[in-house]
Amino acid sequence: MLVYANSLGNGFAYDDNAILPHNPIVTSGDWRTALASPYHPDALEGAGLYRPLTSVSFTVEWMAFGQEPFGYHALNLVAHAGVSLLVFIFLAGMVPVLPALAGGAIFAVHPVHTEAVANIVGRAELYSALYFVGACMLYLFGFQLNGTKRYLRLVALGCLYTLSLSAKEIGVTLPLVLLILEGFRPLLKPSHGYVTERVGAGEEHRVEGTLRARVRREGGTYLLLGIILLFYLAFRGMALGTVTGEVPAALFRSIGTGERVLTAISLWPQYIRLLLFPLDLSADYAPGVLFPAETLDLGVVLGIVVIVGLASIVLRAFRGQGPLPLTALGVLWFALSILPVSNILFPVGTLLAERTLYLPSV
Numbered sequence: 001m002l003v004y005a006n007s008l009g010n011g012f013a014y015d016d017n018a019i020l021p022h023n024p025i026v027t028s029g030d031w032r033t034a035l036a037s038p039y040h041p042d043a044l045e046g047a048g049l050y051r052p053l054t055s056v057s058f059t060v061e062w063m064a065f066g067q068e069p070f071g072y073h074a075l076n077l078v079a080h081a082g083v084s085l086l087v088f089i090f091l092a093g094m095v096p097v098l099p100a101l102a103g104g105a106i107f108a109v110h111p112v113h114t115e116a117v118a119n120i121v122g123r124a125e126l127y128s129a130l131y132f133v134g135a136c137m138l139y140l141f142g143f144q145l146n147g148t149k150r151y152l153r154l155v156a157l158g159c160l161y162t163l164s165l166s167a168k169e170i171g172v173t174l175p176l177v178l179l180i181l182e183g184f185r186p187l188l189k190p191s192h193g194y195v196t197e198r199v200g201a202g203e204e205h206r207v208e209g210t211l212r213a214r215v216r217r218e219g220g221t222y223l224l225l226g227i228i229l230l231f232y233l234a235f236r237g238m239a240l241g242t243v244t245g246e247v248p249a250a251l252f253r254s255i256g257t258g259e260r261v262l263t264a265i266s267l268w269p270q271y272i273r274l275l276l277f278p279l280d281l282s283a284d285y286a287p288g289v290l291f292p293a294e295t296l297d298l299g300v301v302l303g304i305v306v307i308v309g310l311a312s313i314v315l316r317a318f319r320g321q322g323p324l325p326l327t328a329l330g331v332l333w334f335a336l337s338i339l340p341v342s343n344i345l346f347p348v349g350t351l352l353a354e355r356t357l358y359l360p361s362v
Helices: 005-011 015-019 029-037 052-066 069-092 097-109 111-118 118-143 148-167 170-185 211-217 219-240 257-266 267-275 300-318 325-341
Strands: 195-200 201-206
Touching: 015 029, 029 052, 052 069, 052 118, 052 148, 069 097, 069 111, 111 118, 118 148, 118 170, 148 170, 148 219, 170 211, 170 219, 170 267, 170 325, 211 219, 211 257, 257 267, 257 300, 267 300, 300 325
Parallel strands: none
Antiparallel strands: 195 201
């Protein structure tokens, strides 16, 4: 909070203006309409974004703070501090306290988070990550719960997924990330073996089972998350008039699918640079900083090298070679959580935005 305290003096900037003071739904305090409306008030028919939790949050906050930006920025700091604390606790469940503290501290002060924390509309990233990481912790560390507590865990996981999705669409990847956590469960701390059974007076041993058996035991969780996703998509369709809804960035409207995929691949060296060497930041990377890739140019080749290198880390970890399993888990976490905004599967509204790296950077 101290590192980002200088943002408390910020005003409304960029999309802050469109989403808050220039948004009649927010300024009227009509949270019910906000719940069923596009995130951007001037969205075209069949376009826009759907983030009901974030929209309702701003609507309620407007009644408290009005046109004074300080309160909104203060809540951003509190939310970022909360996410950072969860990251530390999450890591502490898998590694000793000191490296977990180092990881949580790096996350807390990482420069690439500036846009998400210092811009009010970055709250979407903060809230989505807060509930996303919370769900991962509950899933990974609540495996031994039984009876009523297990049902309560299931309900809580459903609520956290709903909140993460409703804050920002990037939360959609939670079921895939949980599946990856399940795959790595036996490789993490010994105390996180799947179940224990008594073999004598005061003695227990771990019973991990195969991945298929563990996933089958969590079948109710994945079924519930799938149902929640379908309901979210249905409400999104009613609010936007379409399930997709995103208007592609201007540069993607002038190039084909092949060029878009090449461009998406060329962004991976930028991801690495922003995470490991964030010496230069930008509020807008297109069209003045980065450009689309139309051929197999140097940027695309470097992207392929990065992707292949990261894939090799994962394969070596599964074979019991190379770096710690947590390194491979981190690579997969990033790859899965960046997928909705990576422009690989479909074009999105921006070429590259630092705010979208908030959850993947965990």
